[in-house]
Amino acid sequence: MSPLQKVAAIILCTIFVLMALAAILVPAPYARQFRDVPNAGPSAAHPLGTDALGRDSLSRLLYGTRVSLLLAPAAALLSTLIAAFLGSAAGFLGGWFERVILAVTDLSLALPWLFLLLTVRAMLPLDVPPMVSVIIAFLMMGLLGWQASVRVICAAARGVRDSDFLLLARSSGCKPARLLLRHVAPNLRPLFYAQFWISVPLFILTEANLSILGLGVMEPMPSWGNLLRGFEDFSALAANPWRLVPLILLVIAVMCFQLVLPSQEVTQ
């Protein structure tokens, strides 16, 4: 592990510890409104200031980190697993199977997902508890966010399909399932990791957009996504730079995750 990786790991551990201890560390409950001090700057009582409704920004950031750092990677994992399975199988098997998978992928890329999500939201019952609504939102993101990764993974698997080591394994009598699981998939692992880490911030931002449509994390529950919605007001942001903290934390977390990852060379 390089020194940079160690630093990244320490930062990540710190974020996870803070997240786990949120209930102890927060100065106030995340939903409590201090209505006398809306949009306040940092102070001893509110180290990161307050939001437009007077809620403590640090408390909301820590609880929001919990929601986003647990659910966005979970959604990213789900979508990457679907993409890995479909992409590797399509690229490895080729022929009509590959054509069908890629056609389905292209078709689903062309579908207006926004309207589909709106329809799903309209069909859901209204009395769903906030936490269940959050899980549904991330589950849908995971189930619907695999298409772009499939094309990338399929192209890489096609390259592996004609390699010498696979020819050797095939001539040794390896069955297709074993070839796929023991030879193709391990060689595509760095690509899976990359797709996974690309998806995490993407899903966090998607969740922010879905919140605007009423499908993401609902008030008063915080998430990085709805904290980032505060950036809509640029002039307020310039006057209150501490509101950039959720964005900075998002960038740091994503960078650290990518640094901690084993590089492609090491994996191979």
Place this chain on the structure above:
Amino acid sequence: MRSAWAFLAFSFVLCRPAVVRAESAGQSGGELHFCLRGEPKTFNPLLVEEDSSETIRYLTGGVLIRLNRQTQALEPGLAVSWKVSQEGRRITFRLRSGLRFSDGTPFTAEDVAYTMKALMDPQLHSPTGDSFRSGEGQVDVQIPSSDSVVVTFPAPVAGLERLFDQVAILSAHSPKKEMAVLGPFCVADYSPGSHVLLRRNPNYWKKDKEGKSLPYLDSVRLDIQRNRDIELLRFRRGEIHLINALDAEYFDRLQKETPSVAHDAGPGLDSEFMWFNQVPAAPFPEHKKNWFRATEFRKAVSMAINRADLCRIVFGGHAHPALGPVSPANRFWFNSSLPAPQYDSAGALQLLARAGFRLEAGTLRDSSGNRVEFTVITNAGNKSREQMLTMIQQDLSQIGIKVNLVTLDFPSLIERITRTYDYEACLGGLVNTDLDPNSQMNVWLSSAENHQWNPKQSKPATAWEADLDRLMRAQSSAITDKKRKADFDKVQQIVAEQQPFIYLVNKNAMSAISPAVVGSSPSVLDPHAFWNAEFLRLGADPALGAQK
């Protein structure tokens, strides 16, 4: 393409001297710039139903009677005087003589008769004409002399003369049809998706106190701009002179930068309110329907909401706690005897206790032990409504009520509140443009579609709804404004007592006007910033009033 360039160059030559004159003289002339928030759907003043066309109708249309947006009094327009008779069925106008349309066609009584017939033609489906339809039968228009017109309706029309503020008179003879106008400006150019250019009407009849012809401005350029951020940016750059309606957030931003350009005219006609679904067939448990039908429950919820905080935090102080269905901005129809809403959690709990609710370990339960919890829906993307609901969530948690918040896209929301009735409570708003209570008939009559808490009733579900029906019908057929006011005051009283709509706030009417615009006087009625367009002129600011 070449002709387009030639046209652009020509336009520049035409426009530039006007701007230069405005810069140097600070007198008449110049071109006022502002934005329409959508494409005008029609230039026919009888078919107007959306804001952009309404703006053009207001600036170009000549009307018999004009409502002064500041005093809220009726003033003579094309008619020197008028008289309502036969219990509100007949109106007699005496017309100004010697007037001409923008294309030079003379204005006569025939034009008024032609306009009224077109307005009431069932084939035309005029939204403006709909407000005059009070009963079955034809409208009769007589021209007893060259300067008078008598219009007789089949049934009394409440507030008849006020409705003529919306009726722009068309020419019966002009080959230019509806493009021949009697208002201060006329349409000179329309480029879809880009702009509408209005030029001063050379034949406009009105003169200022010194006998000088109005309007002062040479032209008005209305750029079509849907995006409010871009509209604000263009105002800050000095590319446009005014923004007719601003929300609190944009207002505060402008006020911080240049306090003199941001104008808050006080409480406007718009209100924000919340209601509970009382439809008997609504698909949610019966015990919740019983809560929502209980007056004490609705009153307790209303008492537990801190409206002052909503005004201060969500609207930055640019709103006022709402007392009832009519805003104080509506000076004549507002019932000033209504009590101001009190924020009183303890009082709310007492009311709830009287209705059989009890507070157990911070949770409110009904007499059957059900936890009091409901979901409020509102339209997604409306930041102020989401913030209001989040604050109401905390307010009601103080009396043990758990509120869930769900935002829906607009079509889904409308589907739920008008067709499936699959919702428990809703937070919405009313954009009110008409002062007369007759425009609210479709809200207060129990049989009406917009009787939102329990629409389309075959007979009134409660005694107080029967009273509302009776009073609304009585006020609409009463002859005198005094009697109408007395009836409508009682309607407001009943609504305040029963709280079928829990009125929250009246938003202020805010606008932005460049210092380059001389003669502006923002009003609470729409159009806030340019209601006196014929008296506006551009001052000496060299860059279209740029905010330096």
